[in-house]
Amino acid sequence: MEIDKVPQDEGITEGITREVQYAVDENGKYVKIFSKGWEPKNIVNELAWDDIHDNMNDANEKILAGKASPIMYFMAKNQMNVALLAEYVELPKWRVKRHLKPRGFKKLKQDQLSSYAKVLGISVEELLNYKPTN
Amino acid sequence: MKLDFEHIPAGHCENGVISSLLKYHGLNLSEAMIFGIGSGYFFAYMPFVKVNGIPLASFRPVPGMIFARAAKRLGIKMKKQSFRQQPKKAMDELDKILEKRLPVGVQAGVFHLSYFPPAYRFHFNAHNMTVYGKEGDTYFISDPVMEYPTTLTYEELKKVRFAKGPLSPNGKMYYPISIPNEIDIKSAIYKGMKQTADWMLTIPVPLFGVKGIRYLSKRIRKWPDKLGSKKAAAYLAQMVRMLEEIGTGGAGFRFIYAAFLQEVSEIMQDQRYFELSKEMTKIGDKWRTFSSLAAKTCKGRSSDPDGYNTVANLMLEIADDEEKFFIELKKLLK
Structure with a gap:
């Protein structure tokens, strides 16, 4: 996953924290990026x-x-x-x-x-x- | 007293705690490096182990194992203590070590963790955090899955260290007591990669490694019919949670492993690991697609077998990819 595709769908983190997501930057190198959340995760948590x-x-x-x-x-x-x-x-x-x-x-x-x-x-x-x- | 401890947010709690404890003692190894050396990459489908009544599909070995393997391969000695039914002693002992100016890793239950977003709080007991100081009734906590450092009161910390149920922590705490001056990092990396490849390819039980992915793919097709729409959705949802919820770095640790391979490529001065990292990223992307499709299927709680067949097909594709990947990796280890 590229850094610009790291989702930022607010949900279960409720603005309290952000999660670390590993993604590749424009040079193809892995970096840690914060993500507010991802819709599929919100869906299964809600379930x-x-x-x-x-x-x-x-x-x-x-x-x-x-x-x-x-x-x-x-x-x-x-x-x-x-x-x-x-x-x-x-x-x-x-x-x-x-x-x-x-x-x-x-x-x-x-x-x-x-x-x-x-x-x-x-x-x-x-x-x-x-x-x-x- | 508050130690000068750097809070490093991480994808996964266990590796995050170890990585930052070692950093405090002057050894710089990333979370991904600990994960790779400790052979954290895995797949296991264990229908006889149930979480919330649902068979366990896991993308990592049992809690504690990654950390134990990594410590062994790096020659690091850790002091580990548990305190069955002795909460006061467990807290006293923690205070004693903190007074020696040593940060301490502790195992904790998540359900009563006051600083967690409420939606995260389930009865999961294999969470890890570092305690790095105490002032009065307040303990300073570095929880790798949180963006910022946080605190817990004496009572709160005691409660989470003595959570009950499966994998109960029993006050478990740990900290490094000896770190070798010279570490043979290349040898540790080889051992870690070798074991991961072996576990993914050669365990002669169909529930583990790539065989396990194929086996579960077969089961998933039968879920809507066998379990009914509500239960089938709950089963599939649990899989997505194992892949993504608090502490995998995304795609069931596959992206962390790709990050590890990039570091390996630099340490070994070998571009081939960088190329393999790209393959691993593609595998991770497919697991993300799996989660996305699975969540859609769960959402409507539909018993339409099409949704289940689609994700089952994707799993077969991923199993083939992971098999090919580890065969390639093994070739480099010869």
């Missing part, structure tokens, strides 16, 4: 985020149907699965699975709630009072 949002919506539907606890929504929001969440809260997976159900969630003690809240980046109040809006 990955769409999937995360789908998971959040699925969680909300389950919560509304009384089949899941708020933890499921925040787990999806934090791009976690049961295995990863269990590692972060330092509990076995089967216990986390229980806490994903409304019944198991109600039995959580204060220190467990704060452990979940901390890992999920919210306050205990936010976790307890979460109501899906759709």
Whole structure:
């Protein structure tokens, strides 16, 4: 790729940074050039985020149907699965699975709630009072 | 205390950190040189390793390997430490080394990295950065994929050094402890190129090297039918991300390798490497075309097999090009 063809499509870098791209200059020599981004990258990144949002919506539907606890929504929001969440809260997976159900969630003690809240980046109040809006 | 450390933005974090750590100690080797000597160029399709539930297609060997090979071939000794479940000790030890006026490379998870653009933040744990000073609660950070140096608080740095999940860093940190006065750079370059050519051409498993590209090309044709439109698009999108997202220098490291070959041509005083660099640029350009076409196919989440067949055909062409390239390179190494 030549330096004048290095794309500058603003997107996922959000003006926060620019990425290094290797390209050849007019003498055919490789140089490092900054790029704001490239449309195909923006597209596939967006696609990955769409999937995360789908998971959040699925969680909300389950919560509304009384089949899941708020933890499921925040787990999806934090791009976690049961295995990863269990590692972060330092509990076995089967216990986390229980806490994903409304019944198991109600039995959580204060220190467990704060452990979940901390890992999920919210306050205990936010976790307890979460109501899906759709 | 802030060390006089030069922040050098790089295409790839691992090589970028090593290159700038060595520069601090007076050894000038570019990111591309470290990448080439460490045999960073590769292709692997590993359906049994899943990232976000999607089989892994990788354009480089496993994290840490490029760096280990490069250090070995250059005769550089690195001190490496990990701290399983001991975050406080990991931070204390980092402070101790910084006080000796040595910049330190650390492995980090990306998800909690506060200075990253939010769209970059996924649970990927094999990111690397250099810590080059501390004042009060603030650590000075040189992250090669960022345009400018940045900072993290004590708590933030501790958190990313102890990210959980696959490839968790466990507080891993490293820094050079001995660099030889005389380096046989030509020999290191030969070893690096030889291994890359061998790995691309001769691994007797169809998932690696040019065989791997051909194998994946066959699989891609079946994706829309086998997986449905949504999942097929997610699979293809992940490939584009492996080729382009944070830290490949473009086209799945192919352009970095072309830059390496130009440096080789100067060191060896051999124009033939410069000519090969041009071939590698063409291969990189084709991978860019692949990404561009693949993104278009993903965008509409269409299950039309035409889009998938088009990129699969292009992959076969690239596999042939890469095969021819490494056969030519091998001839020069005799």
